[in-house]
Amino acid sequence: MSVQIPFVDLKTQYKTIKSGIDNAIQQVIEETAFVRGKHVDAFEKAFAEAYGVKHCISVANGTDAIYITLKMIGIGQGDEVITVANSWISTSETIGQTGARPVFIDINQYYNIDVSQIERKITSKTKAILPVHLYGQPAKIDTIKQICDSNKLHLIEDCAQGHFAEYKGQKVGTLGIAGTFSFYPGKNLGAYGDAGAIITNDDELAVKIRMYANHGAKVKHQHDIEGVNSRMDGLQAAILSVKLPHIHDWNRMRYEHAKQYNELFKNVAxxxxxxxxPDVSHIFHLYVIRTKKRDELQKFLKQQGVETAIHYPTALPFLRAYEYLGHTPADFPVAYQFQGEILSLPMYPELTEGMIQYVVDKTKEFFSSK
Ligand SMILES: Cc1ncc(COP(=O)(O)O)c(C=O)c1O
Structure with missing residues (x-):
């Protein structure tokens, strides 16, 4: 049988926690606790405790988590929010959804926001900075926080790819006014459908977020404002509660796999x-290499049964959605160069040493034939 290495393998993980997951699903169905309810409350409590924060507010997905947070801290028409050129579009589309304008910053060699370029982009319209801990590696968050403090800007961390990653021993998502999370199935902590959350220590913001996500009502039928319908399902919450205790082991396994990949690639020029x-614990949501022959390598690996992906083939400023900003490659030279070279290799806790060896061997085979 030919070798097949998927990019993500959620089935194998399910088998390792099957009885817990099956019981949790059964319980939700028997209790018909489908939307919000005790399983959602229990997950919110457990996630807040795991982060050592006062509030966790669950929402329908990680995109809503950003949008609702921006909106509830008062970002809107005429404002600017500084963010990073390489991310999933949720990071910037949510800024646009509030009526504000995304102001992009180029990336550094860690694929994260280049903090040395932030200050010169601050204007009188800037209201917040929204860094992303991309691929599971924390951005240089202490410098970003200093910049926010000295310019009176809000700091919101997009932690969709950074569950329990740390910067100088502090969990990312806890350094600014709020941290936003996605529990999309393929994330390090993933549900079996869409789900998301916001964490914060700000009591007032927590109340507003909860209200806005619930049609603008703090109390049923008393709608103080127009809000949105963004709720976590009971099934997703129950599943996430079963998975949460495993997250540190899973993150550690990903890190070990990344170390093995790095070691095996050592002499592949x-x-x-x-x-x-420096100063980070990287949780390797994605393992991303760069090569000048990216497209050819991806094709070759596919023929060899190895599934790969690209995060992301077009950096945000160069998407058609942002044509109106009039950017050119010279504005973001690093993001522009990297978008043509990056390749995400299979990465999940259940990968085996043999699978990693195979991926690297096939990559070497590709380059030796060149
Ligand atoms: C960096 C980043 N931000 C936000 C999101 C949005 O999360 P969701 O897909 O749950 O809406 C994602 C998910 O792909 C992401 O990777």
């Missing part, structure tokens, strides 16, 4: 492996 920055 054509491949640039991910660099781990």
């Amino acid at each position: 054509e491949v640039v492996v991910p660099e781990i920055g």
Whole structure:
């Protein structure tokens, strides 16, 4: 049988926690606790405790988590929010949804926001900075926080790819006014459908977020404002509660896999492996290499049964959605160069040493034939 290595393998993980998951699903169905309810409350409590924060507000997905947070801290028409050029579009589309304008910053060698370029982009309209801990590696959040403090800007962390990653020993998502999370199935902590959450220590913001996500009502039928319908399902919450106790082991396994990949790629000159920055614990949501022959390598690996992906083939400022900002490659030279070279290799806790060896061997085979 030919070798097949998927990019993500949620089935194998399910098998390792099957009885817990099956029982949780059964219980939700028997209790018909489908939307909000005790399983959602229990997950919110457990997630807040795991982060050591006062509030966790669950929402329908990670995109809503950002949008609702921006909206409830008062971002709107005429404002600017500084964010990073390489991310999933949720990071910037939510800024646009509030009526504000995304102001992009180029990335550094860690694929995160280049903090040395932030201050010169601050204007009288800037209201917040929204960094992303991309691929599971924390952005240089202490510097970003200093910039926010000295310019009176809000700091919101997009932690969709950074569950329990740390910067100088502090969990990312706890450094600004709020941290936003996605529990999309393929995330390090993933539900079996869409789900998201916001964490914060700000009591007032927590109340507003909860209200806005619930049609603008703090109390049933008393709608103080128009809000949105963004709720976590009971099934997703129950599943996430079963998975939460495993997250540190799973993150550790991902890290070990990344170390093995890096070690095996050591003498492969054509491949640039991910660099781990100082002061961070990287949780390797994605393992991203760079190579000048990215498209050819991806095709070759596919023929060899190895599924890969690209995060992201077009950096945000160069998407058609942002044509109105009039950017050129010279505005974001690093993001522009990297978008043509990055390749995400299979990465999940259940990968085996043999699978990693196979991916690397096939990559070497590709380059030796060149
Ligand atoms: C960096 C980043 N931000 C936000 C999101 C949005 O999360 P969701 O897909 O749950 O809406 C994602 C998910 O892909 C993401 O990777």
